[in-house]
Amino acid sequence: MKAVVSLNSGSSSIKFALYTLDARGGPVLAAGGKIEGIGTAPRLTARDAAGVVVADRTWPADAAPDHGALLETLFAWGVDHLGDHEVIAVGHRVVHGGTAFAAPRRVDPALLDALDALSPLAPLHQPHNLSAIRTIAALRPDLPQIACFDTAFHHDRPEVATRFALPRALHDEGIRRYGFHGLSYEYVAARLAQVDPAMAAGRVIAAHLGNGASLCAMRAGRSVDTTMGFTALDGLMMGTRSGSLDPGVVLHLQTRCGLSPAEVEDLLYKRSGLLGVSGLSSDMRALSQSSAPEAREAIDLFAWRATREMAGLIASIGGLDGIVFTAGIGENNADIRARICQGLAWAGVAVDETANARHRPIISPPGAGITVRVVPTDEERMIALHTLRLIEENA
Ligand code: ADP
Helix, strand or coil: EEEEEEEECCCEEEEEEEEECCCCCCEEEEEEEECCCCCCCEEEEECCCCEEEEEEECCCCCHHCHHHHHHHHHHHHHHHHHCCCCEEEEEEEEECCCCCCCCEEEECCCHHHHHHHHHHHHHCCCHHHHHHHHHHHHCCCCEEEEEECCHHHCCCCCCHHHHEEEEEEHHHHHCCCCCCCCHHHHHHHHHHHHHHHHHHHHHHEEEEECCCEEEEEEEECCEEEEECCCCCCCCCCCCCCCCCCCCHHHHHHCCCCCCHHHHHHHHHHHHHHHHHCCCCCCHHHHHCCCHHHHHHHHHHHHHHHHHHHHHHHHHHCCCCEEEEEEHHHHHHCCHHHHHHHHHHHCCCCCHHHHHHCCCCCCCCCCCCCCCECCCCCCCHHHHEEEEEEEEHHHH
């Protein structure tokens, strides 16, 4: 009996899922969860497929293990939890595959070197993704590991969607628009093809609205344009990230306000977005429950920016057949979905209030020309599917 592990290792958290294989070799969720608070007060929580808590462990802040030690503990817990099932591979989310990697790859030393070289393009994420691979390799050198890239889904976009209006040499050096959240979009596109093949074959905008947020315009299930660019800072307003900004602001902060590059980075990644505008919280649920005018302003700006970027993407794919909302806000916040759809009424988008309030799979009115759906994303399952496919191909 076999099993695979999916890992999504970030700077302060590790998300994971354990899957056993069914008779046809497909992944069946055994448990999933996360370690949060790495570097401060770590907490490991996991639930089984029925939602029952199967792990809840904390460490005192003064004796908290580091990232690598926590991952070792997690892996040991996973192997133990899986009992008789043998882990045959580990799949990882790797944020950057650069221009070279258009599909998941089995990890070997040469690939690790190539991915290390991409770390300057994603300094906040890539090193953590790669150190997780190295930790597992040290523990279990024989265990196949698969790197699944967040950029890969966007790899084949038209050239025009990848270029900044900068000197050519910079584009050639890799300063270009890559796009992220690719595992989420790939999962959503695959689900859509199962539940609504006609819509999946058309022009669809997927809205991944979570702490990180972006949009992806797809034609026939392939990415044509997306709001994130060179980094995951671009595009929509997010929980703590600014999204697109006049680059003159960045210059001003450094040359006139005297902020160092590290301070600007901290400001744009960690102190902006919903948190910065509200001054209260990065969490949309908390803001929705607040009566403070600043919370309202932050929500208004989030919805307005998403609507405006959506309108741009409609042009990128030459019209619109459907919208898919996904991730924490997209799946759970009817108000944000309604505001975005109402803002696109001119384009023929409509929302059925009751269906939306109930988070139904289809939230557009019956017979609407543009179908609006809610599709829960599952990046960990996408990683598991890629991992199993590569293991089978190499068998
Ligand atoms: P991440 O990008 O960290 O994976 P999520 O996809 O979990 O983030 O999204 C987090 C956001 O979704 C937060 O703003 C949170 O308030 C919101 N959210 C999550 N669950 C709900 C819910 N049940 N109701 C309303 N908002 C929710």
